[in-house]
Amino acid sequence: QIVHLADYRPTDFVLERVDLTFELDPRATRLESRLIFHRREGVDAKAPLVLDGDELTLTELRLDQNELPAGQYDLSPSSLVIRDLPETAPFEVTVITTINPEENTQLMGLYRTNGVYCTQCEAEGFRRITYFPDRPDVLAPFTVTIIADKAANPVLLSNGNFLGGGNYDEGRHFAAWFDPFPKPSYLFALVAGDLGVVEDTFTTMSDREVKLKIYVEHGKEARASYAMDALKRSMKWDEEVFGREYDLDIFMIVAVSDFNMGAMENKGLNVFNDKYVLADPETATDQDYANIEAIIAHEYFHNWTGNRITCRDWFQLCLKEGLTVFRDHEFSADQRSRSVKRIAEVRHLKAEQFPEDSGPLAHPVRPTTYREINNFYTTTVYEKGSEVTRMIATILGRDGFKKGMDLYFERHDGDAATVEDFVKSFEDANGRDLSQFSLWYHQAGTPLVTASTSYDAAAKTFELSLEQAIPATPGQPNKQPMHIPLSFALIADNGSLVNAASVSGGEVTGDVLHLTERQQSFTFSGVGSRPVLSLNRSFSAPINLDFKQSADDLVQIARHDTDLFARWQALTDLALPNLLQAARDAREGKETVCEKAFINALLEAAADETLEPAFRAQALALPSENDVARELGGNNDPDAIHSGRQAILKQIAKAGAEVFGKLFESMKTQGTFTPDAASAGKRALRNSALGYLALLDGGAERAASAFAAADNMTDMVHALTVLAHRFPDDAKTAEALGAFLKRFEANALVLDKWFAIQATIPGASALSRVKALLEDPHYAPNNPNRVRSLVGSFAFANPTGFHRADGEGYRFLASQIIGIDPRNPQLAARILTSMRSWRSMESVRANHARSALVEIERTPSLSTDVRDLIERMLKDQ
Ligand code: ARG
Ligand code: ZN
DSSP states (O other): OOEEGGGOOOOSEEEEEEEEEEEOOSSOEEEEEEEEEEEOTTOOTTOOEEEEOSSOEEEEEEETTEEOOGGGEEEETTEEEEOSOOSSSOEEEEEEEEEOGGGOTTOOEEEEETTEEEEEOTTTTGGGTSOBOOSTTOOEEEEEEEEEETTTOOEEEESSEEEEEEEOSTTEEEEEEEEEEEEOGGGOOEEEEOOEEEEEEEEOTTSOEEEEEEEEOTTOGGGGHHHHHHHHHHHHHHHHHHOOOOOSSEEEEEEESOOSSSEEOOTTEEEEEGGGTOOOTTTOOHHHHHHHHHHHHHHHHTTTBTTTBEESSGGGHHHHHHHHHHHHHHHHHHHSOHHHHHHHHHHHIIIIIHHHHTSTTOOOSSOSEESOGGGGOOHIIIIIHHHHHHHHHHHHHHHHHHHHHHHHHHHHTTOEEOHHHHHHHHHHHHTOOOTTTTHHHHOOSOOEEEEEEEEETTTTEEEEEEEEEOOOBTTBOOOOOOOEEEEEEEEOTTSOEEOOSEEESSOEETTEEEEOSSEEEEEEESOOSOOEEEESGGGOSOOEEEEOOOHHHHHHHHHHOSOHHHHHHHHHHHHHHHHHHHHHHHHTTOOOOOOHHHHHHHHHHHHOTTSOHHHHHHHHSOOOHHHHHHHHOSSBOHHHHHHHHHHHHHHHHHHTHHHHHHHHHHTOOOSSOOOOHHHHHHHHHHHHHHHHHTTSTTHHHHHHHHHHHOOSHHHHHHHHHHHHHHOTTSHHHHHHHHHHHHHHTTOHHHHHHHHHHHHTOOSTTHHHHHHHHHTSTTOOTTOHHHHIIIIIHHHHHOHHHHTOTTSHHHHHHHHHHHHHTTTOHHHHHHHHGGGTTGGGBOHHHHHHHHHHHHHHHTSTTOOHHHHHHHHHHHSOO
16 A cells, blocks of 8 residues: 555556547546557566556456456456466557546546536546556557537547547547657546637747647636736747747647646646636736746646656656746746745745645655655645755756756656656766765755854954754654755945855855755855855755844845845844744733834835835735744744734834835836736735735725725735735625625636635634635535635634634534545645644644544545545654
């Protein structure tokens, strides 16, 4: 039941070709699958062929067109084993199965969403469609024929290029597709139904015209134009930056409303959660636009990093995901503001990956065992995986990174590759040993780097002492020191950057110090006066940094660093001690006083017109309650964190009333809505100003009138959130929520926002609100987006509501998980990860959390998804 990397071996049989014929029917879809295999050289002549299966009904089985006698195969719920196969000659296995897409509530395999047939096969969904060697290292070209009722399913799609189609019997028609690029089964896709389409074309760098089609539900075509634009920009960018050209005649995207994840990179036929395709100014926020751009790019980029080069086994998931996240991050950075994008990435990494890495679910970027692969589509594999790729680029430099990528594509096109293959490409292309660096793939846990400095005026030397420690994580008590690239700058009194005459103590390349020892000191010489050190600029390494810097030094960085990320980091480092102290004060019932130095620095940045508005908005968005909890590290009381943070916000609002009032006026965007980064930045800054203004007298009126005046979804959602979260019981809130519902009742994606805003209203009363919303006629327990917007938002993004001291929030979550799991294990498991930091709560809450987890654990017939998580979360560390 547990899969080990060390057990990997290739299959006994090589798959040459796949030919699938689907006869679609909502409850009885028939699939005839013809597979041509030959025995791999050197494999025992008696070795049987083992195919994977899950919830299938086998109706016929043939070998080279002859029915297979019962004695020649074994059927179990999870496999089909065929014996006595030809020793060397290729043979054809024909498997005919029947499946029920309508009853497929797991949304893995072939299922139905709003009357449309669609598939999700990664990681192990193809075995729910037919018996097959369902693993990523089995690659073959696929031919797919789809036969279906023509009136109900005018659109019939699969991977590759369109071969042809026509009418069939009994009002049916058919379409045939051929994908010439050998692919594993997880990249298979089929879509059939009655859909609208938006069409365009892209001319590639070698002058081939590619058809682009985005399929959406009828009536939603206009909302797909931003996605189309993002797709064309992605295609161009991948040619320009990575030299990667698209390879088929057609590229298709289908948006569906029931989807367990964000999107899926099936070859030539990406399937998307419609949340990441559909947008217009009336219904989408700036964040929605940015997400669409990023995810369209991500899935498109997989065509090379994932599809042309795929993974040998699922332990290598980060080979495609970490790399592809890095690529989509770079794309967004190039399309928007690089520093603002970096700030958002780091916020996300710290909010999601750092807690995972410091709790019971911690695992290496490249794990060595798993029980349920679906539970490894984690922020560690994706986001930390991306950071590891970024560090390779930092260590090798732009050109060295490019050389390594080029070699990787050249060597491994068509392969199912490993992380070792990837790293070796960089080593060979650059003549550099990356073995110590590779520990980033293998050691879990966020390294803690402790830094201290001293300046010797007489010798004109500046010394930096560093120490690294990597915390123990499940299964990994002891860690080796890693290669940690730290970007740095020395800032002089007058704000200019200082160039030291020389540096000793270790490798330094450009503005990067290479920390490779457990303890290491770097000495900068020829430094005329005491500099301020800015360290880990741009977040060059995903670490926790313990570096006690004075408020004056942080202000100096916040004012003068040429790296905007570092300026934001300095403001955050100024904010944190205030928020921590405020939480302690709140716990003791004491009033808290925010440091003037911090408030002044923050307001100075907010008012600084030389800084882009999006950056100023990021600065004003103080560390979240979850960020504060993480910094406190344990024994957390979310109520104290919340009220402490509110107290700080109020003091900032008072001190900055004038600044915020001006920003609210001056940042108003004029004219028709455009989703570009500059306009989005202005809206973000104006809305943060509103957030502070709402803390002053007359706040509810201000928020209500901002809501009434809003002419785009960004402003509307923000005003409604401020109103609901600060004044939940005010009549104006009820009125605004009602108006919003009435206006957007027919739009599921906007309704999700309506649910999420209410699910995240702080305080103990949130739970009864969430329970009432479960009974709301607009709630949809089988729609993953809706479940995530209500139950997920509550558990992940409402610390005071969810972590109630009486444990009712946890009990509620347990009952939801137990209810969702039998229908959709992946959805249940994803929401359950909201409990991953339960041990960091104070003891009363932690005990309630444990009981809730035990209650889930005791439930009979849990899915492997949920059981795996529960057992890891309850295991003694
Ligand atoms: N490969 C997809 C993506 O990163 C996600 C697939 C998620 N699959 C899963 N079983 N959770 O775009
Ligand atoms: Zn991906």
